[in-house]
Amino acid sequence: MLFDALLEILSLHLVPAYVGLVAYPEKLQALLPNTWHLESHDKIVLWASVAIALFFAIKLLVNARIGLARIHFAQQTAVNLSTRLLDAYLHAPHEYHLQHNSAELQRNLNSDSVQLADQLLIPLGDLLSQGAIILAVLGVFLFYIPVDVLAVLVGVLAVAGHAVLSQQHRLQQEGKEVQQLRGRLIKNTNEALGCAKEISLLGRQKFFVERFRDLFSRLTRHQRHIQIMAGRLIPGGIELATIVALAGMIYLLFRQGHNSQEVLELITIAAVGLARLKGSLSGFMGAHSLLEHKRAILDAIHADLAELETFTTMTTDHETAPAFRRELALADVHYRYPGSDHDVLRGVNLVIRKGEAIGFVGKTGAGKSTLIDLIMGLVHPTAGKLLLDSRPLHEQLPAWQRQIGHVPQLLSLVDGTIRENVALGLRPEQINEAALLRAVEQSQLTELVERLPDGLDTVIGERGIRLSGGQRQRIAIARALYHDPEIIIFDEATSALDNETEAEVIRAVDSLKGHKTILMIAHRLSSLRQCDNVYNLERGKIINITHDKSHLTPREGRATQ
Incomplete structure (x- = not known):
């Protein structure tokens, strides 16, 4: 930034010097020793022209290099911030994801993080750079132009600057609206594409298309206002202000009795300086407006990082010996979701011993999945305690969670191969082939993999659609x-x-009994015949425990597929 300003100072001195040399070569001779004699006027002009052209060529290259370094710094900062943000989201408590729509998180990670570099950090660098150049130009003016004449310039530019800055609050509000609308657009698109089959069957395409059009129209309206303000009115206002200032300076110089030659010399300096000042002021005001407009992006990212980065310290780096040697005990556990006015779980008492197979059954909404989330440490009890081997679970949470294999009700598969989905989050060279094949066999996937031409390297499509x-x-x-x-x-x-596959999976689960601790959730007791104990949940409480399941039939209460 300071180097930019130094180059501008030199250029402003060189241009009037060059003009003076060309127009009045005798002045240069007067400054030289008597023993020095200038060559012909043509050669003086030639060498002066080459010198000033070379200076501006070097200035161009230096400015380009400085600009490249500034852009690289801004983009790398954006990469670091967005990476920190994703890391914070992945370490966030489960309650955070329950309270935030995934469209908002996608907007912050994708749209807002990209804009962070291009429309926030780079303009911030431009703002500082142009501010330094403006101060440098005004410093040169102080050296050449009388103070009272310069006051006209400063006064006109101050009025123009005040007019521009008075619109900043409006730009800031427009920026917040744009950010909210972007999040709602992503949400609408996700909902429409995620429910495409149901929407087609119901004939509800019009609702989602019209909502998309309405949101997009409102977004473009706000963006149009911002573009007109930052791209047209501000540069045009600065141009008008510089013309008025130049005309006022010329008038005042003649009023003060300066002759035409003196006025020409001063106006040459003023014109060159104002031309540069106009560009710098336009850049400064434009960058300032863009910063006000995009500040909501930085505010959102900063708020999420400030809230969530404390959770990123919960890593596996400092894990000690494996947890769960004897039992996990729940003592009078209650849980209430944030913002809710009633408990989902009420006074749950439960002991899970190592090696047991435990089942949970109950109607939808009974609290089964919430209980499992508590056991996995994804949410924390509103009241009561979870004790792992007589110690609070939260003190051993990372070690506990690394020993859990979870098969969710709502599947989340990546658009990749079977291998990538089974060994989720591992690079190809990190995948343990023996562990992969063992897991494939235990899950009854071997026959499917053998039928596929690409085997484990078969691409399954988005969300496993194939x-x-x-x-x-x-x-x-x-x-x-x-x-x-x-x-x-x-x-x-x-x-x-299907019936046969379920029976195969149940047999695989049976083979793990005694070696693994198994927790199973189901709506029906018939799905839990292999469990040692089955807990029946109703309205957040355990109402009874089933120990003897010999009377249950293999397909009790289950429709044939």
Whole structure:
């Protein structure tokens, strides 16, 4: 920034010097010793022209290099911030994700993070750079132009600057509206594409298309206001101010009795300076307006980082010996979701011993999945305690969670190969082939993999769209088994499987009994025949425990697929 200003000072001195040399070569001779004699006027002009052209060429290259360094710094800062943001989201408590729409998080990570560099950090660098250049130009003016004449320039520019700055609050509000509308657009698009099949069957395309058009129209209206203000009115206002200032300076110089030659010399300096000042002022005001408009982006990212980065310290780097040697105990546990006025779980008392197979059954909304979230440490009890081997669970949470394999009710598969989905989050060279094949076999996926031409390297499509529901479920089971966990949790894991496949999975689960601790959730007791104990939940409380399940039939209460 200071180097930019120094180059501008030199250029402002060189241009009038060059003009004076060309127009009045005798002045240069008067400054030289008597023994020095100038060559012809043509050669003087030639060498002066070459010198000033070379200076401005060097200035161009230096400015380009400075600009490149500034852009690199801004983009690298944006990369670091967005990376920190994703890391913070992935370490955030489960309650945070329950309270925030994924469209908002996508907007912050994708749209806002990209704009952070291009429309916030780079303009910030421009703001500082142009501010330094403006001060440098005004400093040169002080050297050449009388103070009272310069006061005209400063006064006119101050009025123009005040007029521009008075609109900053409006630009800031427009920026907030734009950010909110971007998030709602992403949300609408996700909902429309995610429910495309149901929307088509119901004939509801018009609702989503019209809502998309309305949101997009409002977004472009706000952006139009911002573009007119920052791209037209501000530069045009600065140009008008510089012309008025120049005309006022010329008038005042003649009024003060300066002759035409003196006025020409001063106006040459003023014109060159004002030309540069106009560009710098336009850049300064434009960057300032853009910063006000985009400040909402930085505010949102800063707020999320300030709230969430404390959770990123919960890593595996400092884990000690494996947890869960004897039992996990829940003592009078209550849980209430943030913003809710009633407890989802009420006074739950439960002991899970190592090696047991435990089942949970109950109607929808009974609290089964919430109880499992508590056991996994994804949420924390509103009241009561969770004790792992007689110590508070939260003191051993990372070690505990690394021993859990979870098969969720709602599957999340990546648009990649079967191998990538089973060994989720590992680079190809990190994948343990033996562990992969073991997990595939235990989840009854071997036959499917052998039928596919590309085997484990078969691409399954977005959310596993190229597979059946049962096949997707078995990939999720294989993922849970890949890292050979101590505790395996099935959250309605067999709900999408046919009779035969479910029986195979149940046999695989049976083979793990005694070696692993198994927790299973189901709506029906018939799905939990292999469990040692089955807890029945109703309205957030355990109402009874079933120990003897010999009377249950293999398909009790289950419709044939």
